Amino acid sequence: MSELASEPVAQREDVLGTATADAPVRGPAPDPAEPLLVVDDLRVRFVGRGRTVHAVNGLSYSLAPGRTLAIIGESGSGKSVAARALMGLLPSTARVSGSARFDGTELVGLSEREARRHRGADIAMVFQDPARSLNPTMRIGVQIAEAVRAHSDLDKAAAHRRAVELLAMVHLPAPQRRFHEYPHQLSGGMRQRVMIAIALAGEPRLLVADEATTALDVTTQAQIMELLLELQQRLGTAIVLISHDLGLAASYADDVVVMYAGQVVERARTADLFAHVRMPYTGALLGAIPRLEREPHSLLPVVPGQPPDLSALPGGCPFRPRCSSATDECAEGPPLREHEPGHWWACWHPLPDAPVKEGV
Amino acid sequence: MTTLEKGTAPVDGRRPGEELLSARDLVQEFPVRAAGGVRGGTVHALSGVSFDIRAGETLGVVGETGSGKSTLARSVIQAPPPRSGSVVFEGTDLTRLRRRALVRARREMQMVYQDPYGSLNPRWRVSELVEEPLRGYGVRDRGPRVAELLDMVGLDPSVYGRRRPHEMSGGQCQRVAIARAIALNPALVICDEAVSSLDVLIQSQVLNLFERLRRELGLSYLFISHDLALVKQVSDRVAVMHLGQLAEVGPAEALYRGPRHPYTAALLDSIPGLDARTGRPRRPAPLAGEPPSPLDPPSGCRFRTRCPRARERCAVEEPVLVERAPDHRVACHFPIEPGTPTGADAPADAAERTTP
Ligand SMILES: Nc1ncnc2c1ncn2[C@@H]1O[C@H](COP(=O)(O)OP(=O)(O)OP(=O)(O)O)[C@@H](O)[C@H]1O
Ligand SMILES: Nc1ncnc2c1ncn2[C@@H]1O[C@H](COP(=O)(O)OP(=O)(O)O)[C@@H](O)[C@H]1O
Ligand code: SF4
Ligand code: SF4
Ligand SMILES: [Mg+2]
Ligand SMILES: [Mg+2]
Numbered sequence: 001m002s003e004l005a006s007e008p009v010a011q012r013e014d015v016l017g018t019a020t021a022d023a024p025v026r027g028p029a030p031d032p033a034e035p036l037l038v039v040d041d042l043r044v045r046f047v048g049r050g051r052t053v054h055a056v057n058g059l060s061y062s063l064a065p066g067r068t069l070a071i072i073g074e075s076g077s078g079k080s081v082a083a084r085a086l087m088g089l090l091p092s093t094a095r096v097s098g099s100a101r102f103d104g105t106e107l108v109g110l111s112e113r114e115a116r117r118h119r120g121a122d123i124a125m126v127f128q129d130p131a132r133s134l135n136p137t138m139r140i141g142v143q144i145a146e147a148v149r150a151h152s153d154l155d156k157a158a159a160h161r162r163a164v165e166l167l168a169m170v171h172l173p174a175p176q177r178r179f180h181e182y183p184h185q186l187s188g189g190m191r192q193r194v195m196i197a198i199a200l201a202g203e204p205r206l207l208v209a210d211e212a213t214t215a216l217d218v219t220t221q222a223q224i225m226e227l228l229l230e231l232q233q234r235l236g237t238a239i240v241l242i243s244h245d246l247g248l249a250a251s252y253a254d255d256v257v258v259m260y261a262g263q264v265v266e267r268a269r270t271a272d273l274f275a276h277v278r279m280p281y282t283g284a285l286l287g288a289i290p291r292l293e294r295e296p297h298s299l300l301p302v303v304p305g306q307p308p309d310l311s312a313l314p315g316g317c318p319f320r321p322r323c324s325s326a327t328d329e330c331a332e333g334p335p336l337r338e339h340e341p342g343h344w345w346a347c348w349h350p351l352p353d354a355p356v357k358e359g360v
Numbered sequence: 361m362t363t364l365e366k367g368t369a370p371v372d373g374r375r376p377g378e379e380l381l382s383a384r385d386l387v388q389e390f391p392v393r394a395a396g397g398v399r400g401g402t403v404h405a406l407s408g409v410s411f412d413i414r415a416g417e418t419l420g421v422v423g424e425t426g427s428g429k430s431t432l433a434r435s436v437i438q439a440p441p442p443r444s445g446s447v448v449f450e451g452t453d454l455t456r457l458r459r460r461a462l463v464r465a466r467r468e469m470q471m472v473y474q475d476p477y478g479s480l481n482p483r484w485r486v487s488e489l490v491e492e493p494l495r496g497y498g499v500r501d502r503g504p505r506v507a508e509l510l511d512m513v514g515l516d517p518s519v520y521g522r523r524r525p526h527e528m529s530g531g532q533c534q535r536v537a538i539a540r541a542i543a544l545n546p547a548l549v550i551c552d553e554a555v556s557s558l559d560v561l562i563q564s565q566v567l568n569l570f571e572r573l574r575r576e577l578g579l580s581y582l583f584i585s586h587d588l589a590l591v592k593q594v595s596d597r598v599a600v601m602h603l604g605q606l607a608e609v610g611p612a613e614a615l616y617r618g619p620r621h622p623y624t625a626a627l628l629d630s631i632p633g634l635d636a637r638t639g640r641p642r643r644p645a646p647l648a649g650e651p652p653s654p655l656d657p658p659s660g661c662r663f664r665t666r667c668p669r670a671r672e673r674c675a676v677e678e679p680v681l682v683e684r685a686p687d688h689r690v691a692c693h694f695p696i697e698p699g700t701p702t703g704a705d706a707p708a709d710a711a712e713r714t715t716p
Contacts, residue, residue, distance in 0.1 A: 074559040074560065074561065075559055173650070187650055187651065188425070189650065190650065217424040217425055217586060217630075217651075218586075218588070218627060218630040218631055218644075219424060219626060219627065219630045219646065219647050219651075220424075221630065221632075221644075222629075222630040222632070222644035222645070222646035222647075223646040223647070225632070225644070225646075226644075226646050244559065244560070245632070246633075247631065247632045247633030247634070248632045250632065250633050250634045250641050250642075251632030251633060251634075251641045251642060251643060251644065252632065252641075270641070271639075271640075271641075274634050274639065275639055284561060285560055285561070288560045288561050288563070288564035289560055289589070290564075290567070290587070290589040290590040290592065290593035291589050291633075292588070292589050292592060292616055292628070292631070294589075294592070294593055295613075296418075296592060296593065296594065296595055296596060296612045296613065297418075297571060297574075297593075297594065297596075298593070299568050299571060300564035300567055300568055300593070301564070302564055302565050302568055303561045303564075303565075304565075306529050306531070306562070307559075322561075
């Protein structure tokens, strides 16, 4: 990881306390030398009847406590499979190789029993659909209290008190009363708060948010992201933010990993990535987003074709069939290398710096 | 058909700018039965919504989930008809038509929905799917027209004509849905989250297709999405819905550059991303509180429980849409004056505000 100067923590707290429309930029969190999670050449394939899906093909990154790493890419690019591999949540058809070390412990190859010990206690996950993750027949407070008891030896009454505390911590209004409500009585945003409360019950050091705000309105998304950052400040949690939304990554992540067809195609500090996009796929993603600055009725730059079939990946650069910079060289797969300090990309013909800076 | 670079082609004698559709005072309410311990009541899905769509124009509709966008679209096509109010389309009030006449009028008005797979019969081939609306209205010599339509939406008829929906990607299915929608030369296409389930690179292909069809066929769109930037991309004018009412309607560029309703400003302030000018992250400013329940909307202004500008008057008097700038109407007692920092300027007397 690069050693860019980082702003002092006090300044970040200041920023958090005064969230206004023109709030100053959030400085990067301190980047301690000791990462909490080191993922190295993680690979996942699914073996089926005569068909092997290569879902993750060599993912590497490291994440320090208190920092946020965004993994972005279109649907099917392997973001969720990679996250589930960390949690030991893949079906038995999955074959995982490579390494993911959490605080020194290797997560790849753990038995189901060992993996379960890490889940919730060390690493917790929040998914896109809170309605489906919650039990509709159980009061939300009871569900949180159960999660608390699963990770501690608190008795029933203490777990109840802790559950109310957690509901207050995620800013659910009237936590005492809400404790007794059922999921269907809550809005989508409130349910996601409950999911976060459950995720926090085991006081995890790593939180994986897989499209956790995708189903929410922008207004609610902003509230939930604010909540996650506040909790990160208080608890020092590291966050893996999985999303297809580049804007979300730009606003909230310290580092960004761009995935395409199960591979990392670009990786950098957030500011470096968006100021100096190198990989044509990242450039295409940025160009294709409708942006507020664009004129109504303007045509968007178009990338032809579709993502490749992961069960029949041709050799070479996976983006080649759709890339306007492709040459014969690209028939050989470009390696992911650190070409500029902290900025990694896998491309033979990286983009030059754009003359005009555009937003996301 | 020739491609027009600018503006729109006159179709069937309609000139761009003329009113194609006028909706007035649409009200839609749904009784909800008591279930799981919740008291029954009435969902106020639309409470007096009025708007126009001009020929060749795209009206965008944005708003949070449950604000009534889909209900609005369904009220326009009379499925189901609104509880009250009128929908005058090409001079005819659709709410007064009987079934047969309505079917005839509906030919000019087509829908494209969010779920590309769910809206197509999985057993049919693409050519049959595109032929169906033509057959339904007794069009003859359909084969060449089907091929022409598939070409128009960028699907090679010889490659895709015999495929079934599950043999295609989401973006391709959405193209088939669009081919069906334009098959009968409609005047108006209603898109309800029509590109929301597509990935960004596919989404831009489909958005450009909508844009090309608008230019070539002179279509008008009612374009619904929760994504504000996406709506701006395609719209001439934008309507902002909040809890069954219009908060603000105005020219797209003016509304996004200078939102006058605090709710519009809050929506814009919630979008994460990078600032185009500085290249620095934009830090969204969350609204405080939860969206109110449509079962029991607040008195006065329905936004007042979350509004940073709310004052006493907002709790007692319901704001109505007032023209604050040319073609730009706002339902707020204390609208934002563009140029002042949002929410920070002291609410002045609304009556004093004229054009910027
Ligand atoms: N058939 C129905 N019965 C009861 N309530 C309904 C019905 N249809 C819609 N509603 C309610 O009316 C309100 C408006 O719903 P609508 O589907 O129009 O919202 P929307 O703006 O399209 O939201 P989204 O962005 O989630 O699609 C909501 O509170 C919804 O629950
Ligand atoms: N259980 C599974 N069996 C076979 N293939 C799978 C399974 N789960 C996911 N995949 C495939 O792995 C690829 C990556 O999926 P995923 O990680 O869910 O993508 P993302 O989260 O980036 O949208 C996709 O091609 C998907 O179809
Ligand atoms: S390696 Fe070649 S095909 Fe791949 S992104 Fe770079 S230029 Fe395009
Ligand atoms: S009428 Fe009052 S509460 Fe409603 S938006 Fe305007 S200032 Fe806010
Ligand atoms: Mg996923
Ligand atoms: Mg809807």
